[in-house]
Amino acid sequence: xxxxxALYAQSGGxxxxxxxxxxxxxxxxxxxxxRIGRVYAARNGILGALDEDLVDTSVEPAAAIRALMHxxxxxxxxxxxxxxxxxQGRDHFERLAAVFRAHDIGYFFxxxxxxxxxxxxxxxxxxxxxxxxxxxxxxxxxxxxxIVGSDCSPGFGSVAKYAxxxxxxxxxxxxxxxxxxxxxxxxxxxGRYTGWIAAACGMALPAGEDGPLLLLVPEVHFNRxxxxxxxxxxxxxxxxxxxxxxxxxxxxxxxxxxxxxxDGIPGHEQLGGVAPLIAAMVRSALxxxxxxxxLDYVQRAARHLASQTDLEQAYAVGRTALAYALQGKTGxxxxxKRSHDHPYRWRIAPAALAGLMNxxxxxxxxxxxxxxxxxxxxxxxxFAPLIRGEARQPFKDGLPLHARLRLEPVPRRLQSGWRMPSxxxxxx
Numbered sequence: 001x002x003x004x005x006a007l008y009a010q011s012g013g014x015x016x017x018x019x020x021x022x023x024x025x026x027x028x029x030x031x032x033x034x035r036i037g038r039v040y041a042a043r044n045g046i047l048g049a050l051d052e053d054l055v056d057t058s059v060e061p062a063a064a065i066r067a068l069m070h071x072x073x074x075x076x077x078x079x080x081x082x083x084x085x086x087x088q089g090r091d092h093f094e095r096l097a098a099v100f101r102a103h104d105i106g107y108f109f110x111x112x113x114x115x116x117x118x119x120x121x122x123x124x125x126x127x128x129x130x131x132x133x134x135x136x137x138x139x140x141x142x143x144x145x146x147i148v149g150s151d152c153s154p155g156f157g158s159v160a161k162y163a164x165x166x167x168x169x170x171x172x173x174x175x176x177x178x179x180x181x182x183x184x185x186x187x188x189x190x191g192r193y194t195g196w197i198a199a200a201c202g203m204a205l206p207a208g209e210d211g212p213l214l215l216l217v218p219e220v221h222f223n224r225x226x227x228x229x230x231x232x233x234x235x236x237x238x239x240x241x242x243x244x245x246x247x248x249x250x251x252x253x254x255x256x257x258x259x260x261x262x263d264g265i266p267g268h269e270q271l272g273g274v275a276p277l278i279a280a281m282v283r284s285a286l287x288x289x290x291x292x293x294x295l296d297y298v299q300r301a302a303r304h305l306a307s308q309t310d311l312e313q314a315y316a317v318g319r320t321a322l323a324y325a326l327q328g329k330t331g332x333x334x335x336x337k338r339s340h341d342h343p344y345r346w347r348i349a350p351a352a353l354a355g356l357m358n359x360x361x362x363x364x365x366x367x368x369x370x371x372x373x374x375x376x377x378x379x380x381x382x383f384a385p386l387i388r389g390e391a392r393q394p395f396k397d398g399l400p401l402h403a404r405l406r407l408e409p410v411p412r413r414l415q416s417g418w419r420m421p422s423x424x425x426x427x428x
Contacts, residue, residue, distance in 0.1 A: 003033070004105065004106025005107070006036055006108070006109065007039075007054070007109070008039060009049060009076065010022070010077070011079060011080075011111065012116055012142065013078070013143065014073050014141075015143050015158065016158040017154055017155055017303070017306055017310050018155060019069070019074070019403070020315045021141060021315065021317055022075060024315040024317070024322075025039070025322050026039050032322070038056060039057045040057065041054065043055065043076055045078050045110075050095055052414055056409075059408050070392070070393050071402040093127060093130060096123065097132035102414055107136075108134050108137070109322075110137075111138075111141055111318075113146070114146065114147060114358050115357070116138060117138040117353045120137060121357055124330045135329070137321045139317055139318055139334070140154055140334065140335060140336075141154045141155045141314065142154075142156070146193070147361060149356050151335075151337055152338075154313050155314065156197075157307035157310030157387055158307045160200035161310075162295075164200055164204045164387065170185055170187065171204060174242060181289060183289055184243065185243070186245060186279045186293070187275065188278075188295065192218075193218055193362075194218060194360060194361070195216075195217020195363045198217045198244045202215050202244070204242075207377070212237070212242060213243075214231065214241065218249050218250050221252040228282065228285045245274055249274060256274075257278075258277065276292055278292070303393060303400065304393045307386060309385055309387070309389055311391040317334045317336070331354065344388070
């Protein structure tokens with residue numbers, strides 16, 4: 001029986017190490033030519049699969065595939081799009097079945113987070129019903145670290161390392177200027193629903209220090225009065241104060257601070273703008289000079305400061321996803337299981353997509369002190385191994401080198417095209 005081809009795609013917000021998972025999967029496939037035919041990649045996630053916009057990775061030199069280990073972003077492009085459920089989404093699945101049939105695809109790998117897991121599960125269950133057998137596996141990645149059942153998410157360790165490092169360096173700058181200039185610095189990180197990245201910023205201070213750093217996460221309701229009092233206390237004690245804030249921090253009534261306009265005033269939600277709100281709040285209440293920064297894309301693109309642990313785990317889940325496919329597993333995700341904190345030991349195990357898709361792992365309350373603003377010892381034990389190790393990044397002429405693939409298109413075999421969804425249609 002001839003080997004079936006595989007289709008790989010990337011989904012959602014990318015990370016500094018998602019392409020390492022790509023490398024792990026493709027290299028593993030190349031070691032099994034008798035069982036895996038060609039590995040195709042869909043451009044721009046599931047939208048590329050629908051549009052039959054595929055590239056052939058088999059023409060890429062081994063060195064170019066290996067270079068994905070130090071290349072940030074999504075090498076094949078990503079997307080934010082949910083497949084509509086049945087029955088209204090039947091045309092989507094019939095189209096996917098036709099594309100898979102035309103290119104003899106028997107394996108599908110979707111590299112993403114919780115929402116992408118649902119897409120992989122839909123393909124695992126619905127395409128066989130349409131006469132197109134396929135093994136479908138979700139490959140984990142998300143900087144949000146919110147995949148249920150996994151100790152951590154590939155991509156998180158690197159963003160945690162970058163954010164904590166950036167804050168430590170900014171705090172050194174702040175301390176040098178505080179006597180006659182800026183007293184408060186606010187750094188905003190991603191975290192729409194969870195505070196894992198903001199909490200990891202607490203590693204910027206050594207353990208045991210009640211230092212001039214405050215953490216604001218969505219899991220702890222924001223209280224303006226208490227926050228201003230905490231800033232005042234730290235400025236009085238240390239001469240300055242730094243704040244790490246997740247973009248999705250919430251008030252007690254459930255609204256995000258950006259929805260409330262910073263002071264409980266109803267307004268239009270604008271994620272990615274909480275730092276200036278916090279800065280204005282401090283400036284107005286305390287009359288201090290405040291600077292703020294939003295890390296935005298740079299935090300998830302910073303491959304030059306990736307965690308070695310994260311890189312190894314990202315590669316391992318890609319390689320293991322291929323192994324699961326060859327074992328006949330479908331509708332699963334390879335997740336990371338921790339067995340020991342120090343020394344850090346971990347393994348990979350399969351988790352059913354039905355039990356984790358569209359769910360979020362929240363930051364445990366026990367990771368923060370009673371005031372909700374500092375890390376506990378348990379949190380430090382958790383974060384420490386995830387940010388450990390410096391993953392080598394090659395440079396040339398002072399700038400990082402990234403992989404450059406041929407991205408050779410696969411000839412289209414279907415006569416009909418696919419109408420790309422408009423912005424008004426359902427997207428995530």
